[in-house]
Amino acid sequence: MRQKLARVLGGVAIGALVFSGAACKADSGSDAGGSKAACDLKIGFFGPLTGDAAGLGIHMRNGTKLAIDQYNKDNADCKVQLSEYDSQGDPAKAPALAQQAVGDSKVVGIIGPAFSGESEVADPIFDEAGLPIITPSATRPSLSTKNWKIFHRGVGNDTSQGPAAGRYIKNVLKADKVYVVDDQSAYGAGLVDEVKKVIGATAGEDKIQVKQTNFSAVVTKIKSSGANVLFFGGYYTEAGLLLKQLKGAGWTGTMVAGDGVNDANFIKVAGQQVAEGTILTCPCAPATKAKGSFVTDYKASFDNAEPGTYADVSYDITKIMLEGIKAGKASRADLLSFINSYNGTGGATGVTYKFESNGELDPAQVLVWAFKVNAGQVVPDIEIPKA
Amino acid sequence: MNFDELFGNFPALTITGLEQGAIYALIALGYTLVYGVLRLINFAHSEVFMVGTFTALWTWQALGYDQNSAAPALGPLILAIVAGLVVAMAASAVTAVTVELVAYRPLRRRNAPPLAFLITAIGASFVLAESFGISTSRAPFGMPDLIPQKTVFTLFGAAVTNVQLLILGVTLIMMIALDQFVNRSRMGRGIRAVAQDADTAALMGVNKNRVILLVFVLGGLMAGVGALLWDLRFGYTKFNVGFLIGLKAFSAAVLGGIGNLRGALLGGLLLGVVENYAAGLFGGDWKDFTGFVLLIVLLMFRPTGLLGESLGRARA
Numbered sequence: 032m033r034q035k036l037a038r039v040l041g042g043v044a045i046g047a048l049v050f051s052g053a054a055c056k057a058d059s060g061s062d063a064g065g066s067k068a069a070c071d072l073k074i075g076f077f078g079p080l081t082g083d084a085a086g087l088g089i090h091m092r093n094g095t096k097l098a099i100d101q102y103n104k105d106n107a108d109c110k111v112q113l114s115e116y117d118s119q120g121d122p123a124k125a126p127a128l129a130q131q132a133v134g135d136s137k138v139v140g141i142i143g144p145a146f147s148g149e150s151e152v153a154d155p156i157f158d159e160a161g162l163p164i165i166t167p168s169a170t171r172p173s174l175s176t177k178n179w180k181i182f183h184r185g186v187g188n189d190t191s192q193g194p195a196a197g198r199y200i201k202n203v204l205k206a207d208k209v210y211v212v213d214d215q216s217a218y219g220a221g222l223v224d225e226v227k228k229v230i231g232a233t234a235g236e237d238k239i240q241v242k243q244t245n246f247s248a249v250v251t252k253i254k255s256s257g258a259n260v261l262f263f264g265g266y267y268t269e270a271g272l273l274l275k276q277l278k279g280a281g282w283t284g285t286m287v288a289g290d291g292v293n294d295a296n297f298i299k300v301a302g303q304q305v306a307e308g309t310i311l312t313c314p315c316a317p318a319t320k321a322k323g324s325f326v327t328d329y330k331a332s333f334d335n336a337e338p339g340t341y342a343d344v345s346y347d348i349t350k351i352m353l354e355g356i357k358a359g360k361a362s363r364a365d366l367l368s369f370i371n372s373y374n375g376t377g378g379a380t381g382v383t384y385k386f387e388s389n390g391e392l393d394p395a396q397v398l399v400w401a402f403k404v405n406a407g408q409v410v411p412d413i414e415i416p417k418a
Numbered sequence: 419m420n421f422d423e424l425f426g427n428f429p430a431l432t433i434t435g436l437e438q439g440a441i442y443a444l445i446a447l448g449y450t451l452v453y454g455v456l457r458l459i460n461f462a463h464s465e466v467f468m469v470g471t472f473t474a475l476w477t478w479q480a481l482g483y484d485q486n487s488a489a490p491a492l493g494p495l496i497l498a499i500v501a502g503l504v505v506a507m508a509a510s511a512v513t514a515v516t517v518e519l520v521a522y523r524p525l526r527r528r529n530a531p532p533l534a535f536l537i538t539a540i541g542a543s544f545v546l547a548e549s550f551g552i553s554t555s556r557a558p559f560g561m562p563d564l565i566p567q568k569t570v571f572t573l574f575g576a577a578v579t580n581v582q583l584l585i586l587g588v589t590l591i592m593m594i595a596l597d598q599f600v601n602r603s604r605m606g607r608g609i610r611a612v613a614q615d616a617d618t619a620a621l622m623g624v625n626k627n628r629v630i631l632l633v634f635v636l637g638g639l640m641a642g643v644g645a646l647l648w649d650l651r652f653g654y655t656k657f658n659v660g661f662l663i664g665l666k667a668f669s670a671a672v673l674g675g676i677g678n679l680r681g682a683l684l685g686g687l688l689l690g691v692v693e694n695y696a697a698g699l700f701g702g703d704w705k706d707f708t709g710f711v712l713l714i715v716l717l718m719f720r721p722t723g724l725l726g727e728s729l730g731r732a733r734a
Binding site: 081082083085086119212215237238239240242243244245246247248249250251252254255268271272275276279280281296299300301302303304305407 | 427435488556569652653654658
C-alpha cells in the first residue's frame with residue numbers, strides 16, 4: 032500500500048514538472064513576438080576555463096562577462112544569462128559540451144569556441160542546430176571554408192597572423208636561420224605552414240605533441256642546427272617548457288610564437304629570465320590599450336587584472352549579440368541573420384565588425400601586432416605593417 | 419627518415435635519453451616491487467609520483483622560491499634540495515601507503531578477484547589525479563631553476579651538464595641501495611620470501627601485511643626521488659603529469675622484466691634512449707610510437723622481459 036502511494040505521488044510530481052516546464056516554454060514563446068528586447072535568454076561562452084590553456088580562455092570569458100553584466104545593469108528587468116562551457120581546450124571534450132549548449136533552448140548564441148581544434152568538432156554541431164557563433168580567437172584559416180552558416184570570426188585568421196610573424200622574423204629580427212616547431216594541433220600546424228611560406232627555407236623543422244614535457248630531442252636538434260630564431264606554433268604550456276629546456280641547454284636565440292602563447296601564463300611556466308625577449312604575435316590590437324572605458328571597467332570587475340589577449344574582442348562581439356537581443360531577436364535564426372547583416376564599430380577594439388558571407392571579418396579591419404616579453408610582462412612592441 | 423640528425427647528434431641524444439630513462443627507472447621500481455610481491459599493477463603509482471612533484475614545489479615556495487627566482491647560493495641551495503627531497507619522498511611514500519591501506523588491503527581481506535584490484539587501482543589513480551586537478555584548476559606550474567644547467571665536460575661532442583650527472587648519479591645510488599636492501603637485509607629477505615610464496619612465508623613467521631606495506635613505502639620513496647629530479651630538470655608540474663610518465667615507467671618495468679629490480683633500471687634507460695633516437699630519426703611526433711613498438715616487438719621474443727621476472731627468485 033505504502034509503495035503504491037509512493038508511486039502515485041511520484042507520478043504526480045513528474046507530471047507536474049513536465050507540465051510546468053511546458054508552461055514556461057509557452058511563456059517565453061509569446062514574449063518573442065514583438066520588437067521589444069527579448070528576455071530570459073542565455074549567451075554561451077565556449078573555451079578553456081581550466082587546464083593547460085585556461086589563461087587564454089579566462090580573459091575572453093571575462094570580456095564576455097563584463098559585457099553581459101553591463102547589459103544586465105541597464106536592463107535589470109530583462110536579463111541575459113552567461114552559460115559557461117569549459118572545454119579545457121581539448122577537442123575530445125568539445126562535442127559533448129556543444130551538444131549540451133545546443134540542447135539548452137535558451138542559449139541563442141555562442142562566444143567561441145576559443146581554439147581551432149575544438150572549433151573543428153564543435154562548429155558542425157552548432158551548424159546543424161543553427162546556433163550562431165562568433166569566435167574571438169580561433170584563427171585557423173580553413174574554419175571559414177567549411178560552409179558553416181553559423182560561423183563568424185571576430186579577428187583575423189592565420190593567413191594574416193602567420194605571414195605577419197614571418198615578416199617580423201625577416202624584416203625586424205633579420206634572422207637568417209629559423210627553426211620551426213609545431214604541436215600538431217589544428218592551430219599550431221596551420222600557423223607554421225603560413226610562416227614557412229614567408230621565410231622560405233628553414234634551418235630545420237620538427238613536431239612535438241600537446242602535453243609533451245621532455246623536449247630533449249628537439250632541443251638537441253635546434254641547437255645543432257645553429258638556428259638563431261625559433262618559431263613555435265602551439266600553446267603556452269608547451270612553449271614555456273620548450274623554451275626553458277632550450278635556454279637551459281645554452282641556446283641563446285629568440286623564440287617567436289603566435290597568439291596561443293600570448294598570455295601571462297607563458298611567463299609563469301617558463302620563468303621570467305627564460306621568457307625575456309620572446310616575441311609573441313596576435314591578429315589583434317593590445318587589449319591593454321583598448322578604447323573607451325574598457326580597461327578601467329575590466330580592472331574594476333576582475334581584481335585589478337590587466338585585460339589579456341582577446342578580452343577586448345570578446346567584449347565587443349558579445350555586445351553584438353546583446354544588441355541583437357535588445358532589438359528583440361529571441362530565436363537562434365533571428366540572431367544569426369542579425370549578426371550576418373551587422374555593421375558597427377566595437378567600443379573596445381575600435382574595429383568595424385562586418386562579416387563576409389563565409390563568416391570572416393572584413394579583411395580591411397584585420398591588423399596584426401607583435402608583443403615582447405619585457406621584465407616579466409607581455410608588452411606591445413609594434414604593429415606589423417601589411418605586406 | 420633523417421639519418422644526419424640521428425648520427426650527427428648521437429652522443430647528445432644518448433645522454434638526454436639516459437637522463438630521461440633514469441627518471442623512468444626510479445618510477446618503474448614502484449611498479450616492479452608491488453607487482454613482484456602482490457602480482458598487482460598499481461596504476462595509482464603514477465599519482466604517487468605526481469604528489470611528489472607538487473610537494474617538492476610547495477616546499478620550495480614555502481622557502482621563498484618561485485619560477486622567477488634566481489639560482490640560490492650553495493648553502494641555501496643544499497637546504498632547498500634536501501628539504502624538497504625529504505618532503506617529496508615522505509609525501510610520495512604516504513600517498514602509496516594510503517592507497518594500499520584504503521584501497522587494496524580491504525579487498526585483499528575479502529579475497530577479491532584480480533580484476534577488482536585492477537579497477538580499484540585505476541580508480542585510485544583517477545581520484546588522486548582529479549582531486550589535484552580540481553584543487554589546482556588544472557593549471558600548469560613552473561618551478562624555480564635551482565640548479566642552472568652548466569656543461570661539466572664534453573663527451574664525443576655532446577655537452578654533459580651538472581643536472582644530468584646529478585640525475586644519473588642519484589639514480590644509480592638509489593638503485594644500488596635498494597638492490598642491496600632487498601638482497602641482503604632481513605626485511606629484504608622477507609620481501610623475497612613473500613614474493614616467492616606468500617603462504618609458506620607466513621608459516622615461517624613473516625608478517626605478510628607488514629612486508630606489503632614496506633613494498634609500498636619503498637616504491638613511494640623511489641618515486642619521491644624521481645619527482646624531485648624531475649622538478650630540478652624539467653621544472654614543471656601539473657595534475658596529470660604522472661599519466662604519460664607512469665605509463666612509460668610501467669612499460670620500462672615490463673621491458674626489463676616486471677618484478678625484477680635491475681630490469682627496471684635497464685628497461686628505463688633503454689626506453690629513454692630509444693625514444694630519443696626515434697625522435698631524432700623520424701621526428702618528435704614518432705617518439706611515443708617507437709617506444710611502444712619496441713616494447714611489443716621485444717615481448718614477442720622475450721615474453722618475460724629482458725632480464726625475466728625474478729624478485730622472488732633472486733639469490734636467497
